[in-house]
Structure formats: C-alpha cells, structure tokens
Amino acid sequence: xxxxxxxxxxxxxxxxxxxxxxxxxxxxxxxxxxxxxxxxxxxxxxxxxxxxxxxxxxxxxxxxxxxxxxxxxxxxxxxxxxxxxxxxxxxxxxxxxxxxxxxxxxxxxxxxxxxxxxxxxxxxxxxxxxxxxxxxxxxxxxxxxxxxxxxxxxxxxxxxxxxxxxxxxxxxxxxxxxxxxxxxxxxxxxxxxxxxxxxxxxxxxxxxxxxxxxxxxxxxxxxxxxxxxxxxxxxxxxxxxxxxxxxxxxxxxxxxxxxxxxxxxxxxxxxxxxxxxxxxxxxxxxxxxxxxxxxxxxxxxxxxxxxxxxxxxxxxxxxxxxxxxxxxxxxxxxxxxxxxxxxxxxxxxxxxxxxxxxxx
Amino acid sequence: xxxxxxxxxxxxxxxxxxxxxxxxxxxxxxxxxxxxxxxxxxxxxxxxxxxxxxxxxxxxxxxxxxxxxxxxxxxxxxxxxxxxxxxxxxxxxxxxxxxxxxxxxxxxxxxxxxxxxxxxxxxxxxxxxxxxxxxxxxxxxxxxxxxxxxxxxxxxxxxxxxxxxxxxxxxxxxxxxxxxxxxxxxxxxxxxxxxxxxxxxxxxxxxxxxxxxxxxxxxxxxxxxxxxxxxxxxxxxxxxxxxxxxxxxxxxxxxxxxxxxxxxxxxxxxxxxxxxxxxxxxxxxxxxxxxxxxxxxxxxxxxxxxxxxxxxxxxxxxxxxxxxxxxxxxxxxxxxxxxxxxxxxxxxxxxxxxxxxxxx
Numbered sequence: 001x002x003x004x005x006x007x008x009x010x011x012x013x014x015x016x017x018x019x020x021x022x023x024x025x026x027x028x029x030x031x032x033x034x035x036x037x038x039x040x041x042x043x044x045x046x047x048x049x050x051x052x053x054x055x056x057x058x059x060x061x062x063x064x065x066x067x068x069x070x071x072x073x074x075x076x077x078x079x080x081x082x083x084x085x086x087x088x089x090x091x092x093x094x095x096x097x098x099x100x101x102x103x104x105x106x107x108x109x110x111x112x113x114x115x116x117x118x119x120x121x122x123x124x125x126x127x128x129x130x131x132x133x134x135x136x137x138x139x140x141x142x143x144x145x146x147x148x149x150x151x152x153x154x155x156x157x158x159x160x161x162x163x164x165x166x167x168x169x170x171x172x173x174x175x176x177x178x179x180x181x182x183x184x185x186x187x188x189x190x191x192x193x194x195x196x197x198x199x200x201x202x203x204x205x206x207x208x209x210x211x212x213x214x215x216x217x218x219x220x221x222x223x224x225x226x227x228x229x230x231x232x233x234x235x236x237x238x239x240x241x242x243x244x245x246x247x248x249x250x251x252x253x254x255x256x257x258x259x260x261x262x263x264x265x266x267x268x269x270x271x272x273x274x275x276x277x278x279x280x281x282x283x284x285x286x287x288x289x290x291x292x293x294x295x296x297x298x299x300x301x302x303x304x305x306x307x308x309x310x311x312x313x314x315x316x317x318x319x320x321x322x323x324x325x326x327x328x329x330x331x332x333x334x335x336x337x338x339x340x341x342x343x344x345x346x347x348x349x350x351x352x353x354x355x356x357x358x359x360x
Numbered sequence: 361x362x363x364x365x366x367x368x369x370x371x372x373x374x375x376x377x378x379x380x381x382x383x384x385x386x387x388x389x390x391x392x393x394x395x396x397x398x399x400x401x402x403x404x405x406x407x408x409x410x411x412x413x414x415x416x417x418x419x420x421x422x423x424x425x426x427x428x429x430x431x432x433x434x435x436x437x438x439x440x441x442x443x444x445x446x447x448x449x450x451x452x453x454x455x456x457x458x459x460x461x462x463x464x465x466x467x468x469x470x471x472x473x474x475x476x477x478x479x480x481x482x483x484x485x486x487x488x489x490x491x492x493x494x495x496x497x498x499x500x501x502x503x504x505x506x507x508x509x510x511x512x513x514x515x516x517x518x519x520x521x522x523x524x525x526x527x528x529x530x531x532x533x534x535x536x537x538x539x540x541x542x543x544x545x546x547x548x549x550x551x552x553x554x555x556x557x558x559x560x561x562x563x564x565x566x567x568x569x570x571x572x573x574x575x576x577x578x579x580x581x582x583x584x585x586x587x588x589x590x591x592x593x594x595x596x597x598x599x600x601x602x603x604x605x606x607x608x609x610x611x612x613x614x615x616x617x618x619x620x621x622x623x624x625x626x627x628x629x630x631x632x633x634x635x636x637x638x639x640x641x642x643x644x645x646x647x648x649x650x651x652x653x654x655x656x657x658x659x660x661x662x663x664x665x666x667x668x669x670x671x672x673x674x675x676x677x678x679x680x681x682x683x684x685x686x687x688x689x690x691x692x693x694x695x696x697x698x699x700x701x702x703x704x705x706x707x708x709x710x711x712x713x714x715x716x717x718x719x720x
Binding site for chain 1 (some may be wrong): 361362365367369370371372378381385388390391392393394425426427428429430432433459460462463465534546548554555556557577579581582583584585599601602603604605606619649682684
C-alpha cells in the first residue's frame with residue numbers, strides 16, 4: 001500500500017515531481033557540467049520561476065545552499081558583526097539563535113510560550129541589534145507570526161536587517177518582500193521536493209553588510225559567503241558543484257505553481273486548513289495547540305492530543321496516511337499535519353474524516 | 361541521441377542508478393522523516409557499505425556534507441588553530457589553500473608546476489603546521505600524488521593531522537586509511553551519482569582537535585562542526601534535514617561496487633587508463649599533459665592538444681561522447697577524460713578509437 005505523507009517536511013512529493021525526474025534523467029541533467037551553458041540555462045530558469053512565483057522585487061537575489069540550516073549559519077557569518085536579535089517561537093527559531101551563539105555573537109532573544117508568538121507590541125529590541133530574526137511559521141509548534149507584525153517591526157526598525165524564516169510557509173505566505181531584507185526556505189516543505197537544497201533570498205543591503213564586515217577583516221566564510229555566491233550567481237552558476245538535479249526540479253515545480261496560479265494555491269491552502277482545524281475542534285481527542293486563531297499556521301497544523309499521539313499516528317497509518325508526531329518534548333502529546341500545495345482537497349477531507357473517527 | 365558522459369564530474373551516472381532511483385520513489389525515500397527508524401537504517405547501511413568498500417578502520421567516522429568544497433571549509437574550522445600547510449598541484453588544491461586564507465589561518469603552501477606534483481623529497485613542511493593537506497588526484501591537471509609519498513609524509517610528520525583529497529580517486533585509490541587522519545570525496549565523480557553530497561572520513565584525532573579548539577573558545581562552526589556531526593551520526597542521523605535520496609543512492613551504489621569487487625574495479629580502471637594513455641601517445645594531436653608516468657592519474661586523464669580542444673570535443677560529441685575541456689587557463693589547450701567505474705571497457709575502447717581518428 002502506497003503511503004500518503006502529511007508529515008511537515010520531508011513530505012509528500014509535489015504531484016509533478018516523478019514526471020520531472022524522469023525527464024531529468026532523459027535529458028542527462030545529473031551529468032551536465034555545472035560550468036556549461038546548459039546548466040546556466042537551468043539555473044536562470046529556476047531563479048526566474050521563483051522570482052515570479054513569490055513576486056520578488058528585481059533587486060533581490062536568489063542563492064542556493066544545501067539547507068535552511070546552512071542559511072542560518074551563513075546569515076550570522078555575513079550579516080552580523082556583534083549583535084543579533086531573535087524572536088523565538090519554538091525549536092527552530094531557537095536553533096537559529098543557538099547558531100548565532102556558536103559564532104560568539106552577542107545573540108539576544110525574546111521567547112514566546114510554546115504555541116504562541118512574541119507579540120509585536122511586547123517586543124523589546126535593542127537599537128544596537130544589527131539583525132532581527134523572525135520566523136513566519138514555526139514548524140515545531142504550528143505558531144505563525146502575522147505579516148502585520150512584520151510590517152510593524154519594519155516600521156520601528158528601518159535600519160536593521162530583517163531576516164524572515166519562511167521555511168514551511170513559502171510560497172503560501174502573501175508577503176511584500178520589500179518588508180524584509182532576507183528570507184529563506186527549504187524545498188522539502190511546500191515545494192514537495194527531495195531535501196537537499198536551501199533557497200536564500202537577499203537584497204543589496206545584506207550584500208553591503210557582508211562587504212563591510214569583509215573590509216573590517218572579519219571572517220564571513222568562504223565559498224558560500226555572500227560575495228562569493230553573488231559572483232557566481234551573476235553567471236547563473238554556483239561556487240561549488242551544485243545539486244543540479246534539485247535546482248532543475250525546483251524550477252519545474254515553481255513553474256507548475258506559477259501556471260496553477262499562486263492565488264489558487266493560497267485559496268486551496270486556506271480551505272484545507274479550515275477543514276483540518278474544524279476537525280481538531282470537533283474531535284474529542286484533539287484540540288488546536290495554538291490557542292489564538294490569528295497565530296495558527298495554515299501550512300503546518302499542530303493539535304494537542306488527549307490520547308498518546310502514537311495511537312492516532314498508528315490508526316491513520318492503517319489508512320495509509322502518515323502524519324507527524326509532536327516535536328521534542330511534545331513528541332507523544334501532539335500530532336503535526338502538513339498542509340502543502342501537493343495535498344489535495346480530497347485527501348485532506350478524507351484525512352479529516354479519519355481523524356474524527358478516532359475516539360477516546 | 362543519448363549522450364555518454366566522460367566528463368570529470370559530474371559524469372555519467374553509475375549504470376545502476378536509474379533503477380535505484382525508481383525503487384527509491386516506490387519506497388517513498390524522499391518523503392520519510394530524517395528522524396525515523398527508516399532513515400536511520402538507510403544511513404547506517406550507506407556508512408557500512410562505504411566502510412566495507414574502502415576497507416576503513418573501525419575507528420574512522422563517516423559524515424555527510426553537501427560537497428567536498430564544504431569539507432575544505434569544515435576542515436579548516438575544526439582542525440586548524442593557526443597554521444595549515446598545503447601541497448598545491450593545481451586549481452583544486454589551491455582552492456583549499458585559499459579557503460584556509462579566507463578563515464585568516466596562516467596557510468602555507470608548496471606549489472608544483474601544473475602537470476606535476478610536489479615531490480615528497482622536496483617538501484619543506486614546518487613542524488608548526490597543524491594540518492598537512494594533500495591532494496591524491498588533482499582533477500584540474502590529472503596529476504596524482506603517489507601513495508608512497510603519503511607514506512613518507514606520514515612517517516616524517518607523525519603528530520600532524522594529514523588530510524587527503526580523494527575527491528576523484530575514491531574508491532579506486534588503494535590506500536591504507538591509517539596513513540591519514542581525514543579524507544573526503546564527492547559522489548559525482550567515481551561513484552557516478554548526482555552531485556549534492558560530500559563524504560567526510562575522520563579519525564578520533566580530528567575529533568579531539570576540534571574539541572581542543574572548542575575548549576579554547578574558538579569558533580568551529582555550528583551544525584556541521586565535528587562534535588555536532590558526531591553527536592547525530594552515532595544515532596545514524598545528520599544535524600540538518602539531509603539529502604536522504606543521495607544517502608540512499610550512495611549506499612546502493614557502494615554495495616553494488618562491493619558486490620562487483622574492489623579489486624575488479626581497480627583492474628578495470630588500470631586497463632582502461634592504459635588504453636586511453638596509449639591513444640594519447642599514438643595520436644598526432646594529443647599528448648599526456650603529465651610528463652612523469654608515475655604521476656599520471658588513472659581516473660582523470662588529461663591530454664594537451666595541438667589543435668584547439670573544442671574541435672576535438674565537438675568531433676567526439678558527434679559520436680555522442682562528451683569529454684571535458686581543460687581547466688581554467690588550459691580550457692582550449694587540454695581535454696580531460698574521466699575514467700570512472702561506470703565507464704565500460706567497451707566504451708573506453710571505442711572512445712580511444714575515435715580519438716585516434718581525429719587528425720591535424
């Protein structure tokens with residue numbers, strides 16, 4: 001029985017991926033030189049497809065790394081001299097904060113209770129912070145920082161660099177990218193691709209910051225420093241031999257999403273989220289972990305469970321649905337359900353029905 | 361017309377890869393959680409297959425990164441406090457040296473003429489160097505450092521950490537890994553896999569060095585520091601969401617190679633190299649770039665051309681063979697031919713014939 005993955009990443013492949021993978025093999029994509037015109041064409045196509053899908057401003061660059069985890073590290077290396085500030089809403093935003101600490105940065109944070117977000121009104125960000133790190137969608141708890149909050153932070157801190165984690169919310173999140181200086185995601189979430197590629201969006205202010213640090217003789221990394229990434233990306237190349245197959249597949253899936261229409265994807269995401277949250281509310285073994293409706297993620301939905309979550313996971317598995325366990329200390333107390341573009345309305349409706357069949 | 365890639369990486373896929381890829385999709389490998397038992401099994405299988413193929417001693421660890429380029433950076437971060445020494449035989453060994461410089465290390469080097477290697481007898485390595493970086497097979501020039509030289513360096517410098525680049529020579533190189541402390545390769549060369557994975561072999565002396573640096577409050581990176589890699593690898597996991605598909609495919613191909621027999625692979629590699637070098641010698645438009653036979657690579661063969669190399673590349677392309685151009689300043693003066701385990705004797709013999717048909 002073929003399983004259907006509702007795990008919050010890696011997740012179900014986007015429904016067109018297998019076909020694109022077959023074509024990639026036919027075209028010899030894994031064998032072509034990363035310094036050839038053929039590769040440059042693929043690279044350029046992927047960058048432009050993402051730019052179009054996310055409606056990125058022209059002066060924002062798109063770089064490829066191996067993971068979003070890597071982007072946390074490269075952000076600290078390239079954009080912070082002494083001080084960063086992190087809104088911590090859960091395990092992943094905390095991990096970014098810890099990476100800043102690993103680099104002996106004066107990393108500061110404001111920490112929300114799990115299942116909540118730091119409210120924009122309560123924020124105490126020191127003016128000296130060079131970078132403000134915000135997580136739009138905290139995959140560990142299902143808490144989402146409203147875009148309105150990001151607007152408020154931008155207004156209050158026009159000079160700071162704002163970094164936005166959209167790892168599990170791009171391209172769903174409807175964001176004016178001018179509000180932020182850098183954003184990033186990994187391809188195994190909403191894009192439904194095999195893991196192994198991070199996508200890093202940066203504006204020229206980020207590049208200038210890296211150059212300033214370099215001029216001060218600071219170490220900003222090597223092959224994946226911003227100047228090095230820029231130098232190659234101008235030629236539609238990467239500093240190292242890239243995961244060209246992943247770059248190719250990402251371009252294909254982003255184009256499929258552009259063709260489908262981002263508005264359609266957003267409407268479907270909201271419909272499916274409503275179906276699932278309604279099931280959480282109606283179930284006698286589940287309730288949404290995030291109390292405030294405004295903060296509930298539309299792409300990674302987390303429910304508290306009154307019976308051990310592994311029992312629920314096991315029952316759904318019999319119906320060939322794979323959902324995620326809770327993260328960290330919530331392992332057996334939560335289930336986490338991905339609501340990504342590849343998850344069809346029909347499958348979500350069946351999953352919601354199956355959830356309601358499970359009783360105490 | 362399907363092309364056949366003799367480029368020195370990315371290159372022709374290993375002949376079993378397509379089948380393994382199909383099975384991976386059937387088994388849902390790209391969708392499984394990297395914190396699940398299913399992933400741990402795959403990870404463990406791959407590590408053990410490489411260990412067996414390379415006859416690695418038990419106390420050597422195998423970690424996964426995104427590229428060999430990344431391993432250069434992580435080696436400097438984790439194994440060098442102030443001084444590294446690099447044997448530079450071409451563009452790639454030079455790049456490692458430059459990454460050390462990017463990290464404000466006192467990086468020293470001894471540079472061979474291109475097409476040659478630094479002779480062990482001429483080496484002037486300061487006792488203060490903490491790390492000695494050797495490149496077994498310089499992919500840019502086709503010059504190979506004999507394993508005998510590595511033995512001599514080990515004997516003369518028992519306390520230094522020795523790093524060996526086997527990017528384009530593993531698993532062909534017949535090496536007692538006890539001679540070195542760390543070695544690394546990428547999967548798009550001899551293993552015939554899509555690019556996007558680096559394999560890092562380290563012994564406990566490397567781990568101890570990283571711990572010493574950490575105790576001195578030195579920055580050794582974050583998620584891909586040696587202590588972080590070790591912590592997860594003990595559980596057959598990785599710190600970040602890994603390129604699980606690549607880890608799976610590597611395990612399958614390494615197992616195929618174990619089944620075929622490493623001795624058989626080595627014999628075939630040597631036979632095919634002899635066929636190609638003979639063609640270089642007999643041709644009136646080619647000659648081996650590496651003058652000394654002892655230093656000629658068996659896996660990446662480089663020929664100087666008396667006509668512009670693009671003419672040769674173009675003629676071979678009509679026969680569906682893709683060979684590499686020269687590297688850097690040699691772009692139009694060399695051809696580079698990969699001789700990897702996926703390249704069959706029959707194909708190599710036809711390629712050699714086609715080379716001989718091209719005349720001035």
